[in-house]
Amino acid sequence: MKTLNRRDFGVDFGLTLAAAILLPATTARADDNMEVHIDNFVFQPAELKIKVGTTVTWTNRDDIPHTVVSAGKFRSKTLDTDDKFSFTFTNAGDYKYFCSLHPHMTGMIKVE
Amino acid sequence: MSGHDHREDGVSRRKVLECMTWAGTGVLWTITGGVPRSLGIIDSAQAATAPGMTFLQISDSHVGFDKPANPNALGTLEEAINKINAMPVKPSFMIHTGDITHLSKAAEFDNAERIISQSKLDVHYVPGEHDFLDEEVKFYRERYGRGTKGQGWYSFDAGGVHFIGLVNVVDLKAGGLGNLGAEQLAWLEDDLRGKSKSTPIVLFAHIPLWTVYPEWGWGTEDGGRALEYVKGFGSVTVLNGHIHQVMQKVEGNVTFHTARSTAFPQPAPGAAPSPGPMKVEDAKLRAMLGVASVNFKQNEQRLAIIDTPLQG
Ligand SMILES: [Cu+2]
Numbered sequence: 001m002k003t004l005n006r007r008d009f010g011v012d013f014g015l016t017l018a019a020a021i022l023l024p025a026t027t028a029r030a031d032d033n034m035e036v037h038i039d040n041f042v043f044q045p046a047e048l049k050i051k052v053g054t055t056v057t058w059t060n061r062d063d064i065p066h067t068v069v070s071a072g073k074f075r076s077k078t079l080d081t082d083d084k085f086s087f088t089f090t091n092a093g094d095y096k097y098f099c100s101l102h103p104h105m106t107g108m109i110k111v112e
Numbered sequence: 113m114s115g116h117d118h119r120e121d122g123v124s125r126r127k128v129l130e131c132m133t134w135a136g137t138g139v140l141w142t143i144t145g146g147v148p149r150s151l152g153i154i155d156s157a158q159a160a161t162a163p164g165m166t167f168l169q170i171s172d173s174h175v176g177f178d179k180p181a182n183p184n185a186l187g188t189l190e191e192a193i194n195k196i197n198a199m200p201v202k203p204s205f206m207i208h209t210g211d212i213t214h215l216s217k218a219a220e221f222d223n224a225e226r227i228i229s230q231s232k233l234d235v236h237y238v239p240g241e242h243d244f245l246d247e248e249v250k251f252y253r254e255r256y257g258r259g260t261k262g263q264g265w266y267s268f269d270a271g272g273v274h275f276i277g278l279v280n281v282v283d284l285k286a287g288g289l290g291n292l293g294a295e296q297l298a299w300l301e302d303d304l305r306g307k308s309k310s311t312p313i314v315l316f317a318h319i320p321l322w323t324v325y326p327e328w329g330w331g332t333e334d335g336g337r338a339l340e341y342v343k344g345f346g347s348v349t350v351l352n353g354h355i356h357q358v359m360q361k362v363e364g365n366v367t368f369h370t371a372r373s374t375a376f377p378q379p380a381p382g383a384a385p386s387p388g389p390m391k392v393e394d395a396k397l398r399a400m401l402g403v404a405s406v407n408f409k410q411n412e413q414r415l416a417i418i419d420t421p422l423q424g
Contacts, residue, residue, distance in 0.1 A: 040386035041328070063179040063389045065215060065245065071286075078245040080215060081179070098286035101241045104329040106287055 033057060036107065038066050038079075038099075043107035050111055055088040066105065070097035164409035165271030168196055168206040168233070169316070171353030172373035174242065175224040176214035181389035182397060185214070185375035190227045191422050192374040192403050197231060203405060204270060206233045209353035209371065210240025210281070210318030212252075221251050239264055240318040240354065241281040265296050267303050273408055273415075274307060276300065278317040280332045290319030290332035297337050304341055312347040312408060312415065320352040322361070322368045325381035330355050339366065349406070349415045355387070357400075358419045369417050372402040398423035 032051070037044050038060045048056065058068045060079040068076040068085050073095055076085035089095070089111040099105035170192060177185040196203070208228070213220035228235060237256040244252060253264065260266040263279040278300070280290035292300075304313075315321060321338055323331035332338075342348045348366040356378035360369045376389040377400035384390065392400060402421035409416075 041388065042386070062386070063181065065242070077247070078215065096286065100284055101245075102329050103284040103286055103288045104327070 035059065037061055038105075041066075041099075041102055041105055043097075043099075043105060046106075047108045047110065050089060050109060052089060052092055052111055054111070055086055056109060057084050057086040059084050065101065066099045067101055068097055068107075069100045070095050070109075073097075075100075164407055164412075165273070166201055166203045166405055166407045167270070168203045169209060169351055169353075169371045169404040169406060170196075170206060170228075170374055171209040171318075171371040172211040172240065172356055172375055173208070173224055173228075174211055174214040174373065174375035175227075176217060176220035177375050177389075179376075179389060181376040181391045182401075186223055186227065188398070188401055188422060189224065189374045190230075191398070192401070193227055193231050195420065195422060196233075196403060199405070203233060206231060206235045207275075207277070207316050207351065208235055208237045209316055209351060210238050211242040211353065211373075212237065212240070214242055214375075216243055216245035216251055218246075218251055221255055225255070236268065236275065236277060238277040238317055239279060239281055241284075244281065261299055262296055265299065271408060272410065273312045273314055275314045275316070276303065278315060278321070278338065280317045280319045280321070280335070285333070288333045289323075289326060289329055290317075290321075290335065292317075292332060292334050292338060297334065297341075300338055301341050304345075307345075309344050310346050312349070313342050313345045314349045314351060314406075314415070315342065316351040318352065319354045320359075320368070320370055321350050324355060324359060324370070328381065328387040330381065330387070342366070347413045347415070349417075351404075351406070356390075358404075360417070362414075365413070367414055367417070369404070371404040372400065372419060372421065374401050374403070374422075377401065 034056045036058045060066050065078045065080050074087045092111050095109040173189045174185045212224045239252050257264050263282045265279050267276040321332045321335035350368045352370045356373035379390050399421045404419050407416045
């Protein structure tokens with residue numbers, strides 16, 4: 001089920017640039033924007049491995065609103081159908097996240 | 113009968129029989145996948161002759177929802193209110209067990225209020241997770257939070273019954289279920305202190321306080337604690353929404369019941385890939401939406417619950 005598109009979103013590009021400025025030159029090249037889809041109350045893929053500097057974009061494809069929340073790290077607004085949320089990972093580590101409305105929905109971003 | 117057993121899989125023959133005897137009051141039973149559920153049956157003639165106090169439950173109106181499962185959730189809410197207005201016995205009041213709106217927009221709350229107020233009944237609300245989505249989480253509280261404690265819990269007495277409205281949609285933990293929290297549980301214990309054990313208790317909250325189907329988050333993490341506090345009471349009725357279908361079970365002195373939505377149905381536990389809105393044929397939609405009326409008679413241990421679909 002790993003159908004990750006290499007797509008550049010105009011919106012995300014600014015974020016990626018901002019992150020790049022803050023990072024040392026060797027790790028600044030974030031050449032991927034990765035996507036996570038929310039389908040049927042599931043984050044897909046549930047676990048994603050990315051490089052520092054990558055921007056991840058979540059898209060809600062359900063008929064029900066969801067959120068993307070990682071305690072102390074990032075928190076989306078409520079995402080209605082087809083709404084997106086992006087976050088650029090500038091630090092390595094494991095980022096567990098969940099939907100604060102449907103907490104049985106959990107996911108993980110591993111940044112190295 | 114042991115009072116406190118939360119296993120859904122362990123429905124004994126005796127419990128089934130007990131449930132069957134309930135058919136006389138308007139609820140038929142079936143057991144699917146170990147989960148007993150009422151088929152929602154209705155004889156409004158019985159309701160018409162029942163003395164005592166009757167109140168109504170509506171739930172999950174999701175005003176603002178416009179997806180294929182029901183493009184006009186406001187319209188079906190109005191149909192539900194019309195149904196209530198046409199009931200032969202005027203109910204004493206109404207409770208709404210949350211998800212008044214779909215996205216907590218001010219206009220959604222206003223539209224819901226405009227329609228629900230046509231019932232001319234007092235309405236006691238508890239919030240669903242869809243009512244706390246605005247940035248400042250203030251629209252619900254401004255409208256319905258006055259005089260409540262904490263995130264919006266409260267109690268009141270009516271017709272000799274003690275009603276307790278609980279909030280289990282706040283501060284949910286990753287991987288978990290609905291949540292009441294320590295502060296609310298302490299308040300609940302205090303609220304019940306000194307009450308005569310013969311006082312009938314009605315607990316109502318959005319997410320089921322019993323574990324219906326944890327795989328879909330249909331339960332409350334610390335709901336068992338709340339049920340401990342009401343254990344000693346002779347008659348306890350737990351009314352919830354959230355799952356958009358009628359489900360019921362009886363355990364000792366406790367009757368658990370969930371009401372239909374007025375907006376869209378959701379699948380039976382495990383019957384679909386997710387608990388999202390279920391699209392059914394247009395002709396069948398109104399049979400899967402509805403309201404519940406609850407009748408309390410002095411000296412009868414159990415409150416009688418009658419689920420009335422919008423149609424059929
Ligand atoms: Cu969700």
